[in-house]
Each structure stands twice: as structure tokens, then as C-alpha cells.
Amino acid sequence: MKIKKLELFKVPPRWLFLKITTDDGLTGWGEPVIEGRAETVRAAVDELSSYLIGKDPLRIEDLWQVMYRGGFYRGGPILTSAISGIEQALWDIKGKYYNAPVYELLGGACRDNIRVYNWIGGDRPSDVKAAAQAQIDAGFTAVKMNGTEEMHYIDSFSKIDAVLERVAAVREIGGKDFGIGIDFHGRVHKSMAKILAKELEPYRPMFIEEPVLPENNEALKEIAKYTSTPIATGERMYTRWGFKQLLQDGIVDIIQPDVSHAGGILETRKIAAMAEAYDIAMAPHCPLGPIALAACLHVDACSPNAFIQEQSLGIHYNEGSDLLDYLLDARTFKYENGSVSLPTGPGLGINMNEEKIREVAAIGHDWKNPVWRNVDGTVAEW
Ligand SMILES: [Mg+2]
Known part of the structure; x- marks a missing residue:
């Protein structure tokens, strides 16, 4: 062949x-x-x-x-x-x-299902309360939200308070065991990330994500001094060699390789095994489409340290074209009690709707993330 x-x-x-x-x-x-x-x-x-x-x-x-x-x-x-x-x-x-x-060819499943989380806003849109309620109603047991909008190197405590208010609202409606991931999105600098990490701790987040940009990962050591909240990062890191120093440093609690960015299915499985050797958990990043999600599920299936999976069903970017729209069978991803069961079909276990894919590929897209600026006109991280 x-x-x-x-x-x-x-x-x-x-x-x-x-x-x-x-x-x-x-x-x-x-x-x-x-x-x-x-x-x-x-x-x-x-x-x-x-x-x-x-x-x-x-x-x-x-x-x-x-x-x-x-x-x-x-x-x-x-x-x-x-x-x-x-x-x-x-x-x-x-x-x-x-x-x-695929997971049968990678050692076989070591789990029956994997917990998933869904996105709610937190920046724009900022109304996380209604969004979190909608996810709870849909059966999810965890969500992830952005912490803030633009945050300058040194910024106001009003912005810190606004984050705390939003997280408090989600904790209140979700209850004690509801998982709340808070994504700093690399848009907070070390100075404010320390404050935010410390002040968020009482709300018991499931994790804080990318407290700083990956190119500033040395700052994680100092941020970790101010909180016991698990620290997650890795969606903008690539291959075993990219993760090596982060794992050796042992500061992070959760790595978030993206199976469409980090090197693929087997490479992410190898990164997961490296993390396991340092007692570090994994939560693969996946705000992408159905093929990427399926690929993630196969890695999760045979990775004992994967504890939750990101997925983009209903994410705000997807308006008009959602995760399941490109599959012949929308029941491919079976969600139950906030978890998704492992794919059972051969290969990735998905059947793509090629007719629809060809039709919409003729239109294409030109998606770009917004470019944000601080009030003084300097470029802010999105
Ligand atoms: Mg993120």
C-alpha cells in the first residue's frame, strides 16, 4: 500500500x-x-x-x-x-x-471514558453565569473560562476584582465539585499573574492555565509560590523536546499538549508518558474540529494521566459551523454525565461528511484572532 x-x-x-x-x-x-x-x-x-x-x-x-x-x-x-x-x-x-x-494499536484503552469540559466566555462575552448554567443544564461537570480581557504589565485591582466576581458566580451556581478551569491565556504578565493566582485560590479552581506566555515559563516558579491551585500550560508547546525542560522543572501540575500542534497522536502519547514519570497530569488542548477531537480521545484512551479533555462543542468561534456538522453521524461523540465514551470504530472512528466538506471548502474562511491594545495604545496579548 x-x-x-x-x-x-x-x-x-x-x-x-x-x-x-x-x-x-x-x-x-x-x-x-x-x-x-x-x-x-x-x-x-x-x-x-x-x-x-x-x-x-x-x-x-x-x-x-x-x-x-x-x-x-x-x-x-x-x-x-x-x-x-x-x-x-x-x-x-x-x-x-x-x-x-487507533488506541488499540497504542497499547489498548486504560479507561472507559474521559471527562470533558466546555468553554464559557469570561472576556468577551463576559456573562459567565448564564453560560455556565447552560453547560450545567447540558450535563457538563466542568467548564473553562477566560480570566480577563487585556491586562497591562501593572494594571488595576478593579480588573482583579472583576475576575473574582465572575469566578465566584460560577462557583455559586456550579457548587463545590464543579470543575472551573481559568485560562489566563498568556495575556497576564508575571506581576499581575501572582496576584490573580493568589486571590483566585479560595474559589478552588480546577486549574489556572497559561498564567504567563510559554516563552516566559521560568516565571511559573515564582507564581507557584503564591498558590496551591494546579498550574496548567502547554497548548503552545511542541514535541517531546519542547516539553522536556518544563517537565524537568516540575513546576506545572497539568500539561495541555494539542494533538494538532504538538506533533500528532503518537508524539502526544510520548509527551504524556514523559509527564507521567514526573507525576504530572494531562488535559489535551482542543478548541478545534471533530478530527482533532477524535485524535485526542485516542490519546486519552491509553494515557492514564489524562484526566479531562477540552472540546469545542458550541464554543463561540463555531457559530454557524459546529463540531458535529462535518460528521455523517452526529452521535459519534457520545456525551453522558459530563464525559465522552471512547470511539469504537476503526481508525479515528469518525465518518466525515465529505460532500458537505467539499461544499463549504469552496467558501473557506479567513479567521484571525483579534489584535488587542491596552488603554495606552500598546499591544496587549489576546
Ligand atoms: Mg488556553
Whole structure:
């Protein structure tokens, strides 16, 4: 069996889907994208295709090594996301070839299901109370919210108080055991992150996420002195080598690799195993589409330290094109009591609605995140 063709589909709200076809007619789907740079990742996938056409799709590790190491320069969001989506599609093919779910080929399931959380606003929109209630009504037992809007290096305590008020409101309606993840989104600097981490502690968050930007991870050591709340980070980190120092430092409690950015299914499984050796949990990042979510579920299935999975059903970006819209069977992801059961079909276990994908890919998208500025005109992190 040889890889015959790679096709890319840029579909709303902000995704890029990849279909790989083999010479004996097997197909695999992947989601190679960085949010806001879909065209750049598309170009990277096109460029990598010359390493793949005519090759055996079952030799995933070897193809990964060639794609990652063969080009001399490596890593980063664009190249690693391109490899990630290709790798997912190769696993989909491999699972279909052996008529087994991907996790069966990675050691088998070590769980029956995985808890999931849904997004509520926290910045714009800021009305988290109604949004949290809607998630509770939908059966979710955990949510994630943004902590703040723009936050300058040194900013006002009114902004701190506003965060506390929003989190208090969610805690009040959710009750004691409701999981509340609070995403600082890398938009808070060390100075204010210390204050926020300390003052949020009484509300017992499930975790605080990206208290600072990943390029400032050395600041986590100081922030951790001010709180016992679990610290999470990793959605903007790539490959085993990218996570190595963070894990060695042992400051974080939860890593959040993105299966569409960190290097794919097997790479994320390897990162999970490295984290397990440092007693660190995993909660894969996934505000993306159905292929990325399926890929995450296969990693979660065989990773004992995964404790919760992000997913984008109903997320505000998805207006008009949601997670399930591109699947032939919307019941593929079975949610029950705030958890999702493991996929059972061969490969990634999803059946894509190719007709709809081709139709909307003709329209495409040009999604970019907003560029924010502080009141003094300086650029703020989004
Ligand atoms: Mg985040």
C-alpha cells in the first residue's frame, strides 16, 4: 500500500482538514492547522507531501522522523502542526487497515471514558453565569473560562476584582465539585499573574492555565509560590523536546499538549508518558474540529494521566459551523454525565461528511484572532 494523494479543505469556522488516499482506496483524515494561520500550514503540508507520495502509510514513526528531522530546520507551530495533521490521517488509515481503533494499536484503552469540559466566555462575552448554567443544564461537570480581557504589565485591582466576581458566580451556581478551569491565556504578565493566582485560590479552581506566555515559563516558579491551585500550560508547546525542560522543572501540575500542534497522536502519547514519570497530569488542548477531537480521545484512551479533555462543542468561534456538522453521524461523540465514551470504530472512528466538506471548502474562511491594545495604545496579548 502506498500513499497516493493528499487533499486539503479549509472549512469554517477556522479549520483545515486533510484527506490522505492510498493506492488501494483507503482514506484517512487529519486536522493540520494553527488557528489564524491555516494558509501557512496548508503550504507546509503541500511542501511535506513530496516526502509522503509513494510511501507506505503504515510506517508512521519513520515518516514522522523524515518529516520532522529530514528538513534540517524543525519544530514550531507551523511545521509541527502540518506534521500533526498528516500523522493523524496516517493513524486513521492504519486503524482502518487493521480494522481497529487507533488506541488499540497504542497499547489498548486504560479507561472507559474521559471527562470533558466546555468553554464559557469570561472576556468577551463576559456573562459567565448564564453560560455556565447552560453547560450545567447540558450535563457538563466542568467548564473553562477566560480570566480577563487585556491586562497591562501593572494594571488595576478593579480588573482583579472583576475576575473574582465572575469566578465566584460560577462557583455559586456550579457548587463545590464543579470543575472551573481559568485560562489566563498568556495575556497576564508575571506581576499581575501572582496576584490573580493568589486571590483566585479560595474559589478552588480546577486549574489556572497559561498564567504567563510559554516563552516566559521560568516565571511559573515564582507564581507557584503564591498558590496551591494546579498550574496548567502547554497548548503552545511542541514535541517531546519542547516539553522536556518544563517537565524537568516540575513546576506545572497539568500539561495541555494539542494533538494538532504538538506533533500528532503518537508524539502526544510520548509527551504524556514523559509527564507521567514526573507525576504530572494531562488535559489535551482542543478548541478545534471533530478530527482533532477524535485524535485526542485516542490519546486519552491509553494515557492514564489524562484526566479531562477540552472540546469545542458550541464554543463561540463555531457559530454557524459546529463540531458535529462535518460528521455523517452526529452521535459519534457520545456525551453522558459530563464525559465522552471512547470511539469504537476503526481508525479515528469518525465518518466525515465529505460532500458537505467539499461544499463549504469552496467558501473557506479567513479567521484571525483579534489584535488587542491596552488603554495606552500598546499591544496587549489576546
Ligand atoms: Mg488556553
